Amino acid sequence: MTQPPVIEVNGLMRSYGGGRTLLGREKPVIHAINDVSFQIAEGETLGLVGESGSGKSTTGRAVLHLERPDAGSVRFRGTELSTLGQQGLKPYRKHMQMIFQDPYSALNPRMKVGRFVGEPLVVHGVDSGSSLQDRVAELFKLVGLDPSFMSRYPHEFSGGQRQRINIARAIALQPGFIVADEPITALDVSIQAQIVNLFQDLQDQLGLAYLFIAHDLSMVRYLCQRVAVMLRGRIVEMAPTEQIFADPRHPYTRSLLAAIPVPDPDRVRPDRPPFDVAANVPPREAPLIEVSPDHFVLDHQVQ
Amino acid sequence: MTHFLKDLSRSRAGLFGFVLLVVIVALALLAPLLDLPDPTRGDLRARLAGPTWQGLFSPGAHPLGTDEVGRDILSRLIHGSRMTLMVASTAVVLGGIVGTVLGILAGYKGGFIDRLLMRLVDIQLAIPLMLLALLVVAALGPSIRNVVLVLALTSWIRYARIIRAQVLSLREREFVQSARAIGASTARIMFLHILPNVLTPALVVGTLELARVIIMDAALSFLGLGVQPPTPSWGRMLADGRVYLSSAWWTVTFPGLAIVLTVLSVNLFGDWLRDYFDPKTRSAK
Ligand SMILES: Nc1ncnc2c1ncn2[C@@H]1O[C@H](COP(=O)(O)OP(=O)(O)OP(=O)(O)O)[C@@H](O)[C@H]1O
Ligand SMILES: [Mg+2]
Numbered sequence: 001m002t003q004p005p006v007i008e009v010n011g012l013m014r015s016y017g018g019g020r021t022l023l024g025r026e027k028p029v030i031h032a033i034n035d036v037s038f039q040i041a042e043g044e045t046l047g048l049v050g051e052s053g054s055g056k057s058t059t060g061r062a063v064l065h066l067e068r069p070d071a072g073s074v075r076f077r078g079t080e081l082s083t084l085g086q087q088g089l090k091p092y093r094k095h096m097q098m099i100f101q102d103p104y105s106a107l108n109p110r111m112k113v114g115r116f117v118g119e120p121l122v123v124h125g126v127d128s129g130s131s132l133q134d135r136v137a138e139l140f141k142l143v144g145l146d147p148s149f150m151s152r153y154p155h156e157f158s159g160g161q162r163q164r165i166n167i168a169r170a171i172a173l174q175p176g177f178i179v180a181d182e183p184i185t186a187l188d189v190s191i192q193a194q195i196v197n198l199f200q201d202l203q204d205q206l207g208l209a210y211l212f213i214a215h216d217l218s219m220v221r222y223l224c225q226r227v228a229v230m231l232r233g234r235i236v237e238m239a240p241t242e243q244i245f246a247d248p249r250h251p252y253t254r255s256l257l258a259a260i261p262v263p264d265p266d267r268v269r270p271d272r273p274p275f276d277v278a279a280n281v282p283p284r285e286a287p288l289i290e291v292s293p294d295h296f297v298l299d300h301q302v303q
Numbered sequence: 304m305t306h307f308l309k310d311l312s313r314s315r316a317g318l319f320g321f322v323l324l325v326v327i328v329a330l331a332l333l334a335p336l337l338d339l340p341d342p343t344r345g346d347l348r349a350r351l352a353g354p355t356w357q358g359l360f361s362p363g364a365h366p367l368g369t370d371e372v373g374r375d376i377l378s379r380l381i382h383g384s385r386m387t388l389m390v391a392s393t394a395v396v397l398g399g400i401v402g403t404v405l406g407i408l409a410g411y412k413g414g415f416i417d418r419l420l421m422r423l424v425d426i427q428l429a430i431p432l433m434l435l436a437l438l439v440v441a442a443l444g445p446s447i448r449n450v451v452l453v454l455a456l457t458s459w460i461r462y463a464r465i466i467r468a469q470v471l472s473l474r475e476r477e478f479v480q481s482a483r484a485i486g487a488s489t490a491r492i493m494f495l496h497i498l499p500n501v502l503t504p505a506l507v508v509g510t511l512e513l514a515r516v517i518i519m520d521a522a523l524s525f526l527g528l529g530v531q532p533p534t535p536s537w538g539r540m541l542a543d544g545r546v547y548l549s550s551a552w553w554t555v556t557f558p559g560l561a562i563v564l565t566v567l568s569v570n571l572f573g574d575w576l577r578d579y580f581d582p583k584t585r586s587a588k
């Protein structure tokens with residue numbers, strides 16, 4: 001890595017709950033993410049994989065400062081975001097975007113999709129009037145949508161089309177970094193490949209870096225240069241994609257790999273007991289150690 | 304406009320409500336131009352005359368009868384609708400604007416503003432509305448402006464509570480987060496992303512409120528706190544006529560009927576309007 005990373009995350013923490021209820025009972029504290037650290041280079045894709053509730057979305061939101069992390073640092077192209085106020089963050093919002101998990105609730109049902117896609121340009125005063133219309137039409141074409149759809153409302157679109165609309169909005173300001181939160185999970189299998197290809201094409205054309213969130217490893221294989229595996233709010237293993245597939249070190253990573261459907265029925269998979277998440281809560285203080293170049297595993301489970 | 308009428312003609316109930324409402328409003332607006340007897344001048348020789356079709360087009364006819372001082376009921380109904388409709392619609396729109404804005408503010412911002420506003424609502428809900436209205440009108444004196452203010456005051460909390468609840472769930476929707484992600488200001492999010500999504504519930508509350516406010520306005524007049532005599536209003540007519548209910552049924556039946564029909568037309572039309580403004584049902588038809 002000669003270039004500085006586009007995103008550099010260090011020791012990110014975020015917990016929910018705490019405090020007391022009206023009756024004075026203590027609410028349990030959920031450590032949604034705990035000591036999360038990673039870097040993403042310009043134009044790179046880092047996959048973030050883990051089961052439901054492991055803190056992937058929380059990580060995405062905290063990195064973009066959509067909600068403030070409790071502790072830790074996030075640097076965008078060298079600038080520390082955590083010390084900036086809402087106003088201070090605004091110029092950086094141009095360069096970092098998010099694509100949400102549910103394409104249905106991600107669109108404003110009462111806003112025509114053309115206006116929705118063009119909104120970032122209006123908010124940042126980049127474009128207006130007829131040049132805005134032209135730019136939005138261009139964005140529609142870029143994501144494979146007919147520009148004549150601009151004056152329609154979201155409910156007229158399928159899941160795949162909605163996700164394209166979300167993508168068009170996210171790239172409107174030509175960001176350098178996008179958090180894609182399970183962008184294909186909610187879609188039909190037949191559509192998933194198309195959207196993955198769209199992500200790839202846009203990355204080639206625009207030089208985007210992605211934090212690509214998914215809940216199983218098969219989805220990230222072809223899109224990501226590196227993969228981080230998350231368990232109960234902690235990254236337990238992080239390595240280049242081939243390395244994860246060839247030499248998984250953490251038992252949870254292995255169980256995720258074993259869960260990938262095998263297309264070849266002749267290939268026999270070794271039987272191993274299912275991974276018990278409850279019995280393997282990663283300890284809070286355990287450090288990540290580098291077992292081979294660029295391959296990190298949480299200390300408690302190195303094998 | 305043509306789309307509006309086309310869509311409307313497809314809904315029987317909506318069309319009925321709309322036509323009825325147009326007739327009521329047109330009568331109210333055109334009242335001075337109609338050749339009606341003076342609604343404030345009585346004719347003591349014709350006190351409590353019953354409804355009659357005889358001599359309908361002759362000058363002295365009283366098709367819906369007369370009241371206890373011989374004033375023509377039809378004329379009083381039509382002239383009275385001006386006051387009733389103006390007071391009720393102003394109050395509902397005023398309460399609707401205030402309630403919707405405060406509901407959005409409380410729901411989206413949360414925290415101190417939310418707690419303050421919701422306590423205010425709770426306090427107001429704990430006091431019977433009629434008592435509140437009586438207190439305020441008694442304190443400020445009975446005038447049309449004060450009646451409008453009082454009715455709006457009883458109305459805003461209904462909007463605010465429902466809108467706030469809507470906003471609480473909208474706030475968590477991903478398109479609102481997405482608006483934050485692009486750096487949209489709080490004002491922009493509240494008015495461009497939240498507001499259009501609560502207009503439908505606001506409209507529904509509005510039609511219900513219009514009906515309620517018409518009745519409450521009648522009740523205030525009935526108690527002598529609304530429109531002052533001799534200006535006609537539906538509530539006044541009910542109040543004055545109730546004494547004669549057993550002997551001259553027409554004195555209360557017709558104003559009562561006018562209230563019912565107006566409320567009905569507003570509700571039917573409001574139902575249709577709600578569907579019309581929902582982009583989903585609009586194109587599904
Ligand atoms: N706003 C919130 N309030 C309270 N708890 C929350 C909130 N958001 C997330 N959590 C909790 O934090 C933990 C991590 O949630 P998160 O949404 O980040 O998981 P995830 O990995 O994205 O899961 P999924 O695959 O289901 O999207 C969960 O236990 C969740 O219940
Ligand atoms: Mg999630």
